[in-house]
Amino acid sequence: MSAATDAVIPRILKTHEAELLEEWLREQLSAFRVGAKIFESELRSQSREFLNLLQQATQGGNVGDVQGPSYGRVRDMLGDISRSRSLQGFSPSETATFVFSLKRPLFARIRKELATDAESLATVTWTATELLDRLGLYTTEVYQKSREEVITRQQQELLELSTPVVKLWDGILALPMIGTLDSARTQVVMESLLQRIVETGADIAIIDITGVPTVDTLTAQHLIKTITAARLMGADCIISGIRPQIAQTIVHLGVDLGAVITKATLADAFRRALDMTGQRERVLKSRA
Amino acid sequence: MDRIPILKLRGLLLVSIQVDMHDRLAMQLQDELTQKISETGARGVLIDISSLDIVDSFIGRMIANIAAMARVLDAETVVVGMQPAVAITLVELGLNLPGVRTALNVDKGMAMLESATRDLEDLPDADARHKE
Numbered sequence: 001m002s003a004a005t006d007a008v009i010p011r012i013l014k015t016h017e018a019e020l021l022e023e024w025l026r027e028q029l030s031a032f033r034v035g036a037k038i039f040e041s042e043l044r045s046q047s048r049e050f051l052n053l054l055q056q057a058t059q060g061g062n063v064g065d066v067q068g069p070s071y072g073r074v075r076d077m078l079g080d081i082s083r084s085r086s087l088q089g090f091s092p093s094e095t096a097t098f099v100f101s102l103k104r105p106l107f108a109r110i111r112k113e114l115a116t117d118a119e120s121l122a123t124v125t126w127t128a129t130e131l132l133d134r135l136g137l138y139t140t141e142v143y144q145k146s147r148e149e150v151i152t153r154q155q156q157e158l159l160e161l162s163t164p165v166v167k168l169w170d171g172i173l174a175l176p177m178i179g180t181l182d183s184a185r186t187q188v189v190m191e192s193l194l195q196r197i198v199e200t201g202a203d204i205a206i207i208d209i210t211g212v213p214t215v216d217t218l219t220a221q222h223l224i225k226t227i228t229a230a231r232l233m234g235a236d237c238i239i240s241g242i243r244p245q246i247a248q249t250i251v252h253l254g255v256d257l258g259a260v261i262t263k264a265t266l267a268d269a270f271r272r273a274l275d276m277t278g279q280r281e282r283v284l285k286s287r288a
Numbered sequence: 289m290d291r292i293p294i295l296k297l298r299g300l301l302l303v304s305i306q307v308d309m310h311d312r313l314a315m316q317l318q319d320e321l322t323q324k325i326s327e328t329g330a331r332g333v334l335i336d337i338s339s340l341d342i343v344d345s346f347i348g349r350m351i352a353n354i355a356a357m358a359r360v361l362d363a364e365t366v367v368v369g370m371q372p373a374v375a376i377t378l379v380e381l382g383l384n385l386p387g388v389r390t391a392l393n394v395d396k397g398m399a400m401l402e403s404a405t406r407d408l409e410d411l412p413d414a415d416a417r418h419k420e
Binding site: 231234 | 367368369370371372374375376378379380384385390391392393396397
């Protein structure tokens with residue numbers, strides 16, 4: 001590509017900045033219902049800034065090199081826009097349209113500029129297409145990445161929320177389990193339970209599985225491991241909240257819960273725990 | 289050379305493992321503890337492993353073995369203060385230490401041993417004590 005055709009895009013961006021901005025804005029406004037999600041004034045300032053940065057970036061002469069250092073600020077700005085749009089609930093195509101809708105006004109300018117020279121027109125149009133495609137793809141990438149970050153954070157929060165270990169009474173902990181138990185969760189459950197046993201010096205931990213929809217061999221094995229580990233540390237475990245369905249499954253699977261105390265409800269388990277720690281009398285007295 | 293001290297406290301033996309357990313040390317502890325139990329006629333052994341934060345399968349087995357040997361020599365054994373990480377490791381290794389008594393800390397282990405050994409002593413003359 002010759003230097004002459006290379007300079008066309010920066011020149012157009014510089015000389016026709018105002019017209020480009022207006023036409024581009026019109027394109028964007030027709031592309032989606034702007035009023036619903038974003039204000040026109042905000043869109044205008046974003047577009048103006050982008051054109052400005054793009055002009056600076058292409059000024060150096062390397063129009064196609066989107067990953068290069070001269071595009072650093074353009075990339076930063078596009079990244080910010082994509083991130084904020086993904087958080088605002090824009091779809092990926094709506095986000096990418098921001099860049100792609102610049103094509104029509106820009107191409108129109110190029111055509112007007114190089115009307116007489118078909119060869120250069122094709123070259124420059126191709127360069128512009130490549131440039132805008134890359135920038136558009138970049139916005140999509142950032143969009144997706146920020147979505148993934150949100151999902152990862154939510155997973156982490158869910159994991160922490162779903163495994164609370166609560167102290168019921170002196171020396172009695174309860175662990176209400178909710179949701180399906182997979183290996184990663186069971187590991188967290190086991191660790192947090194054992195850690196709390198150390199911290200509180202609890203003698204008894206009640207594992208309540210009322211909120212666990214299904215129990216399979218793996219889940220049962222995890223439960224048994226947790227109970228064994230607690231026993232090794234010197235704390236006893238009671239399982240409560242076993243539903244009829246789950247009781248049937250456990251027996252059908254041949255899981256041996258023989259050594260484990262099981263109770264139908266958390267209340268029963270708590271009563272048993274009070275008995276075991278010799279605190280029942282005290283509790284009854286305090287209620288009277 | 290590290291040594292694990294074995295302390296005699298009333299009728300009980302107190303073993304507190306404060307150093308990194310390695311294989312030779314575990315073997316040595318096994319020898320000395322069995323020796324000491326038969327020497328002193330202790331009725332209870334308390335093994336404190338609260339400072340132990342790494343175990344492998346060998347050490348896990350040694351702990352189980354030592355506890356089993358002590359029981360054969362007619363001494364109740366309580367393992368106290370196991371760290372969560374150690375407990376998880378032992379479970380994952382499939383070492384459930386069946387038959388070994390456990391307690392959260394030395395205090396609770398001591399209470400457990402005392403009640404266990406007192407029960408034994410009390411059996412013949414429980415009635416006599418009631419009359420006093």
